[in-house]
Amino acid sequence: MDSFRSKENLNQFESLFGKTKQLPRLFQAPARINIIGEHVDYLGGTVLPAAINFAVQVYIRPNNTSSYHLHSVTHNETVELKKPLLQNSKSPWSDYVAGVIVEIEKKGHTVPGFDFLVDGNIPQGSGLSSSAALEVVTGFAIQETFGLRIPKEEIALIGQRAENNFVGTKCGIMDQFIIAVGKENDCISLNTDTLKYSYHHFDLGDYEFYLINSNVKHNLKDSSYNNRRAECESALIKIQTNHPKFTHLYDVDLSDLEISNCHLTEEEGKRTKHVTSERERTKIVINGLESGNFSEVGSALFRTHWSLSKDFEVSCPETDFIVDSLENAGVIGARMIGGGFGGCVLVLDKKDHFSEIEEVLKKSYQQKFNLALDFYKFQISDGVKEIFL
Ligand code: GLA
Numbered sequence: 001m002d003s004f005r006s007k008e009n010l011n012q013f014e015s016l017f018g019k020t021k022q023l024p025r026l027f028q029a030p031a032r033i034n035i036i037g038e039h040v041d042y043l044g045g046t047v048l049p050a051a052i053n054f055a056v057q058v059y060i061r062p063n064n065t066s067s068y069h070l071h072s073v074t075h076n077e078t079v080e081l082k083k084p085l086l087q088n089s090k091s092p093w094s095d096y097v098a099g100v101i102v103e104i105e106k107k108g109h110t111v112p113g114f115d116f117l118v119d120g121n122i123p124q125g126s127g128l129s130s131s132a133a134l135e136v137v138t139g140f141a142i143q144e145t146f147g148l149r150i151p152k153e154e155i156a157l158i159g160q161r162a163e164n165n166f167v168g169t170k171c172g173i174m175d176q177f178i179i180a181v182g183k184e185n186d187c188i189s190l191n192t193d194t195l196k197y198s199y200h201h202f203d204l205g206d207y208e209f210y211l212i213n214s215n216v217k218h219n220l221k222d223s224s225y226n227n228r229r230a231e232c233e234s235a236l237i238k239i240q241t242n243h244p245k246f247t248h249l250y251d252v253d254l255s256d257l258e259i260s261n262c263h264l265t266e267e268e269g270k271r272t273k274h275v276t277s278e279r280e281r282t283k284i285v286i287n288g289l290e291s292g293n294f295s296e297v298g299s300a301l302f303r304t305h306w307s308l309s310k311d312f313e314v315s316c317p318e319t320d321f322i323v324d325s326l327e328n329a330g331v332i333g334a335r336m337i338g339g340g341f342g343g344c345v346l347v348l349d350k351k352d353h354f355s356e357i358e359e360v361l362k363k364s365y366q367q368k369f370n371l372a373l374d375f376y377k378f379q380i381s382d383g384v385k386e387i388f389l
Contacts, residue, residue: 004028004057005073006026009059012073022062024061024115025060025061025141025144025145026057026058026059026388027057027058027137027140027141027144027384028056028137028386028387029056029136029140029383031051031052031122031128031129031133032050032052032132032174033209033337033344034049034178035187036285036300038304038336038338039274039314040279041172041173041190041192042173043172043250043275044247044249044251045192045193046189046190046192046282047174048189048286049174049178049182050182050188050380051179052378052379053379053380053381054128054378056118056134056137057387058118058119058138060115060116060141060142060145061114062112063113063114064113065113066082066083067080068081068098068101068114068116069115070094070097070117072117073119074118074119074120075093077091081094081101085098087166087167093118095167096134096163097118097134097138099161099165100138100139100142101142103139103161103162103165104142107158111142116138118134118137120133124217125217125219125342126215126338126342127342128343128344129175129179131167132171136180136383140155140180144386152180152383152384155176155384156179156180156181160172163176169226170229171225173190175338177190177197178383180383181197181383183199183382183383185380186199193248200286200289200290202289203292204294206351206352207332207348207351208349208354210346210354210376210378211344211346211375212344212345212374212375213343213374213376214342214371214373215342215371216343217343218340218341223340225341228312231271232249232271232275233249235264235269235271236248238263238264239252239262241262242261242262250275251279252276253276259272270311274307274308281304285297285300285301288300294332297333297348298331298332298348298349300333301333301334301346301348302323302334302335305334305335305336305345306323308336309323314336314339316341317369318369319336321368321369322334323335323345325360325361325364325365326345326349326357326361329357329361331349331353332349333348333349334349354375354377362375
């Protein structure tokens with residue numbers, strides 16, 4: 001993120017909010033990828049995300065008032081928020097900030113007024129969690145500025161609650177968590193039931209991960225994301241009638257016959273199939289990354305994609321086309337990542353294959369969908385932190 005417009009943004013902050021002796025502080029939160037464990041983080045599943053070097057940056061300075069003055073460089077818009085904080089349909093980007101203030105105050109803290117400028121280069125609606133990054137950087141910046149001593153794991157939970165309660169997407173904890181605790185060069189395995197996590201470093205040798213942005217923009221708030229979650233919850237309730245020992249859909253370990261005796265709807269059955277088979281693929285991927293068996297990892301990634309597409313039904317023709325083309329071109333593995341309905345595909349392949357794939361796929365995608373594809377190489381980077389210029 002060296003190319004960030006940090007200096008220009010400082011000038012803009014001072015021209016909008018005035019220059020005082022107290023310099024605003026600068027904080028940054030990354031985007032994220034997820035290697036495996038998709039649509040299981042609200043069902044007690046295990047996920048394997050990493051923070052990557054796209055970011056949201058904010059400048060913040062207390063303003064000794066009770067209002068919050070927010071400016072978005074991306075939207076070129078300034079808004080003033082006063083309590084009670086309510087959803088702002090004219091400037092939905094400010095809801096992520098307001099939601100975090102509300103959730104911090106629910107914990108018994110008071111958040112005094114501040115001036116705030118936000119900028120970012122995470123492609124929005126691309127499945128890389130630009131909203132979670134804004135929530136986490138806001139929570140962290142507030143806690144540092146006002147000395148609230150909230151641990152990073154708790155900042156993640158505050159961000160998730162802001163999204164669930166204020167913005168209205170019933171997302172899981174994965175995005176906010178990795179954005180809060182991420183570490184350069186490491187991914188984490190996170191148990192979303194207990195929130196226990198550990199760092200992993202995988203040596204990829206001649207292989208690399210990269211991203212392809214389908215440029216189909218999703219909006220999880222308006223997509224079927226909440227509906228998928230509701231179907232998983234109703235499936236679990238039905239399963240529990242016969243099998244009360246299961247507290248999470250992720251843990252369900254039943255034969256087809258036992259499942260068919262639970263009277264799930266066709267949709268509930270398909271959602272359950274994705275979630276429980278993802279548990280098996282996650283084990284394969286973690287073992288494969290540890291032992292260097294990348295072809296096993298890759299084929300599990302393809303299987304996850306088709307499970308998300310056919311059983312969980314959160315893909316779209318464009319990402320299906322990308323993954324199908326990659327599979328036919330002999331790439332090691334690929335799948336859509338994040339909430340779905342567009343966004344990015346994560347690819348695992350031999351390093352020397354990249355340019356050939358890029359050239360061919362850009363052409364065929366343009367021809368089929370009249371849409372450009374973007375390829376991103378990335379580095380695994382730190383979670384939220386303060387930046388000292
Ligand atoms: C979005 C949500 C996450 C997670 C993924 C799917 O990114 O914010 O909580 O559910 O979708 O794995």
